[in-house]
Amino acid sequence: MKGVPETEIAVLRSVLADLDQTDLVVFAGPSLVGSPLVEIGSHLILPPVRDGDLMAVASATTPPANVLVIDGYFGAGQAINLTELQEMLQQGIRVYGCSSMGALRAVEARPWGMIGLGQIFLEYLTGVRTSDENVVLLHDDQYRALTVPMVNADMLCALLESHGIERTACDAYRRRIAGLYFGDRSFSALRVLAKEFLIGGTGAGPSDLDLALHYLAPAQHAVWDVKRHDAEAAFCDIVLGRAPLTVPTGLAPVPEFVSPLLTEA
Numbered sequence: 001m002k003g004v005p006e007t008e009i010a011v012l013r014s015v016l017a018d019l020d021q022t023d024l025v026v027f028a029g030p031s032l033v034g035s036p037l038v039e040i041g042s043h044l045i046l047p048p049v050r051d052g053d054l055m056a057v058a059s060a061t062t063p064p065a066n067v068l069v070i071d072g073y074f075g076a077g078q079a080i081n082l083t084e085l086q087e088m089l090q091q092g093i094r095v096y097g098c099s100s101m102g103a104l105r106a107v108e109a110r111p112w113g114m115i116g117l118g119q120i121f122l123e124y125l126t127g128v129r130t131s132d133e134n135v136v137l138l139h140d141d142q143y144r145a146l147t148v149p150m151v152n153a154d155m156l157c158a159l160l161e162s163h164g165i166e167r168t169a170c171d172a173y174r175r176r177i178a179g180l181y182f183g184d185r186s187f188s189a190l191r192v193l194a195k196e197f198l199i200g201g202t203g204a205g206p207s208d209l210d211l212a213l214h215y216l217a218p219a220q221h222a223v224w225d226v227k228r229h230d231a232e233a234a235f236c237d238i239v240l241g242r243a244p245l246t247v248p249t250g251l252a253p254v255p256e257f258v259s260p261l262l263t264e265a
Contacts, residue, residue: 003222004036004232008240013040015239020044022062024238027053028070029143031099031231034222041235048072048143049101054084058091066094068238070231071143072101074136085109096243097121098234099227100135100149115247117237118230120151133182135227145221147185153177155224156190156215165198165208173197173212191216 004012020043027049032038038045046053049072057064067088072080085105089095089112097106098118106116107124116125123129129151138146148156157174161167176193177185194212214220222228237243 003229004236008236009036009040012037012236012239016041016044019239021060021064023064024066024068025057025064026068026070026235027072027102028068028231028235030137030139030145031070031227032235033143033145033228035228035232037232037235041239049080050078051080051084054080054088058088058093063091063093066096066238068096068098068234069102069105070097070099070234072105074101074132080105082109085114086112089113094245096234096238099230103135103230104132110247113247115244117234117243119226120230123151136182137185138183147183148177148187148190149182149185149227150178151226152224153185153190155226159215159224160198160208160212163211165211169198169208187216187218187221 024044026041026045027047028045029048032045046057049069054067057067069080079101082105085095086109089109095109095114097103097109097114097116098121100120103116103118103121103124106114106121110116110125116122120129120135134150137149140146153174157170157177160173161170173193176197177190180189191213194209194216198212199209215224234243
């Protein structure tokens with residue numbers, strides 16, 4: 001999984017230098033940690049969104065033309081509510097969502113005009129994923145991930161299978177990861193489970209374990225971080241004018257499971 005192309009960095013740097021928070025506001029945290037966009041676009045980035053943050057932005061003397069919601073806090077009293085989004089959209093602010101809380105809210109607020117971007121959004125929209133637990137994670141005060149969300153664990157398992165590890169071994173590994181409480185899915189826990197499921201008893205050999213441990217090393221995390229990939233792609237597409245300006249037609253309707261899921265988030 002590729003990050004921001006080197007050929008685009010110079011272009012992005014030039015375009016971003018001419019933008020301010022009247023053009024674009026981005027709510028992000030864990031999904032952009034380590035991305036070059038944090039450095040060149042820091043003047044547009046606010047912390048993960050909480051309840052009330054959207055109204056604060058919309059109430060500015062000159063509100064932004066565009067808002068990108070990537071990361072946000074979950075739980076009662078913290079998660080952004082649909083009323084905020086509806087009021088912001090009715091005010092004429094274009095709102096995008098991707099990767100995490102942004103993808104979840106983009107599915108339910110789509111009838112009002114919120115625009116979803118990326119693979120994770122599409123998986124929720126089409127019902128491939130049905131739980132917010134798939135994207136939630138724990139992080140430190142610098143927004144560095146302490147746990148692995150299932151969307152990324154799924155990508156890791158798909159990557160390992162693409163390198164030739166037997167599907168039965170990858171499936172068993174994935175099921176065991178999925179069985180963990182989200183707060184227990186640490187990188188060290190995934191390494192321990194790799195030693196259990198990717199060597200002996202599953203048809204996998206030591207080379208398979210070596211491959212898994214290679215991708216579980218910190219330097220390789222971005223390779224299978226689909227949340228970061230979606231976040232970077234959305235940020236770049238909005239800045240470079242490639243993102244849709246309205247909700248695309250022809251996509252699936254909002255699935256029935258989403259309303260209660262997001263209302264309780």
